[in-house]
Amino acid sequence: MEEFKEVADSYTLPEAIREAQRCLHCKVPACKKGCPVSNDIPDWIAELAKGNFGNAMSIINSRSNLPAICGRVCGHERQCEGNCVLGKKGAHINIGKLERFVADFDWDAGLTHEAIPEPSRGAVAVIGSGPAGLTIAGDLARHGFRVEIFEMEAEPGGVLRFGIPEYRLPKEVVVREIKKIERLGVKFHLRTTIGLNFTVDDLFKQGFDAVFIGTGTGKPKQLEIPGINHPGVRQAIWFLRRVSLIQSGQMTSDAAMISRGDRVGVIGCGNTAMDAARTALRMGASEVFVIYHRTIENMSALRTEYDDAVAEGVKFLWNSSVIKINGAACGDKLESVVMRADEQESVVPLDRLLLAVGSAPASRIVSTTEGIDVDTNGYVVTRDNPYGMSSRPGVFAGGDVTNRPATVVHAMRDAKLVAEGIERYVDAVRLMAQIGQ
Ligand code: SF4
Numbered sequence: 001m002e003e004f005k006e007v008a009d010s011y012t013l014p015e016a017i018r019e020a021q022r023c024l025h026c027k028v029p030a031c032k033k034g035c036p037v038s039n040d041i042p043d044w045i046a047e048l049a050k051g052n053f054g055n056a057m058s059i060i061n062s063r064s065n066l067p068a069i070c071g072r073v074c075g076h077e078r079q080c081e082g083n084c085v086l087g088k089k090g091a092h093i094n095i096g097k098l099e100r101f102v103a104d105f106d107w108d109a110g111l112t113h114e115a116i117p118e119p120s121r122g123a124v125a126v127i128g129s130g131p132a133g134l135t136i137a138g139d140l141a142r143h144g145f146r147v148e149i150f151e152m153e154a155e156p157g158g159v160l161r162f163g164i165p166e167y168r169l170p171k172e173v174v175v176r177e178i179k180k181i182e183r184l185g186v187k188f189h190l191r192t193t194i195g196l197n198f199t200v201d202d203l204f205k206q207g208f209d210a211v212f213i214g215t216g217t218g219k220p221k222q223l224e225i226p227g228i229n230h231p232g233v234r235q236a237i238w239f240l241r242r243v244s245l246i247q248s249g250q251m252t253s254d255a256a257m258i259s260r261g262d263r264v265g266v267i268g269c270g271n272t273a274m275d276a277a278r279t280a281l282r283m284g285a286s287e288v289f290v291i292y293h294r295t296i297e298n299m300s301a302l303r304t305e306y307d308d309a310v311a312e313g314v315k316f317l318w319n320s321s322v323i324k325i326n327g328a329a330c331g332d333k334l335e336s337v338v339m340r341a342d343e344q345e346s347v348v349p350l351d352r353l354l355l356a357v358g359s360a361p362a363s364r365i366v367s368t369t370e371g372i373d374v375d376t377n378g379y380v381v382t383r384d385n386p387y388g389m390s391s392r393p394g395v396f397a398g399g400d401v402t403n404r405p406a407t408v409v410h411a412m413r414d415a416k417l418v419a420e421g422i423e424r425y426v427d428a429v430r431l432m433a434q435i436g437q
Helices: 013-021 041-049 053-061 067-073 085-089 095-109 131-142 171-183 200-205 236-247 271-282 303-312 408-436
Strands: 123-127 146-150 187-189 210-213 233-235 263-267 287-291 315-317 320-327 334-341 344-349 352-355 395-397
Touching (some): 013 095, 053 067, 067 171, 131 171, 131 408, 200 210, 263 271, 271 287, 271 352, 287 320
Parallel strands (some): 123 146, 123 210, 210 395, 233 352, 263 287, 287 315
């Protein structure tokens, strides 16, 4: 679909080198401080400025397993670029765009071939193949572990594949980053649901030394509004997943629910709401309203995502709440919603309503495994030593399922710490076993 063509453009090679040459290579780099995974930004930019693309890639690889993805969807404005000293003069280095250039160039030219150690330190099962699972898998494989990923979907990638729309993150880029993880020796088991096909205990019986749960938050939160169960109301993540399946040819376009000319409301104002609103426009909606009960200062969406949504025609209704949903007399469309804003009530005609008000973890794994404590909202409780281990020895968790990170790169940062925790745990258990023999 032409409407879903990637929005952000890439650098040409001379443009990338020119941009890299602007970097001051600061002694105390503020950009690195702002990066959740402590990417050695000035070092790889310096290599890029000299045309040493392979060196630049190797430096990035030492901190990030998903650079082509991070270069596209990280919140650079709040992280590296927001901290760059040149930003004070009004023109920060475009670090995300450069990272994307290096990763794309390296893949296209086939430059980097990593030497991976023999997987002799132990075996780790990773449940879920979103950003946290892929990061853990990449780090552990690089450090001498045998890693197998168990994914319930027919395709790996989790939120990267089904949650972030094509125009922000082309699926071809996700597939490519996953191939790079496979090349590290990581094995993928698709259409395999832990808690249904087999359990965490079965994984230990199969010989895994540790299990990582990185299944994210698959259970969307619901609102209590009269009429909320009408079929014209859907979860935004359901809608985004449907559109992703349509684009990969696994569903026909009518499965998306939104059709040409529809008026669509989206409740919520995070990045998922922005993605759903912009995707609804691309599916042919005539008008899309984001409805948020607070003000623009309180929205959790990135400012760039908001600006892009406004530029594409999404309208924002601040300090507004839906208090009633009216279904149409026939069919599965809505007729209108009743809104309250500034103590005033009004009726807004709408055909569809999408909910983007957050989500919580599903309980399939913890309910089939003894000894994994969760908090009152269902998030897995973990400890700091070894980092990321749950109340069940050998079972670790990270990413959204623990309620720590909020974005792809924060999930990656958390996962890198959990990978270190798993390494320490498995090394210690194996050492104790040797001493005991
Ligand atoms: Fe380069 Fe900006 Fe980082 Fe300084 S802060 S090293 S100028 S990217």
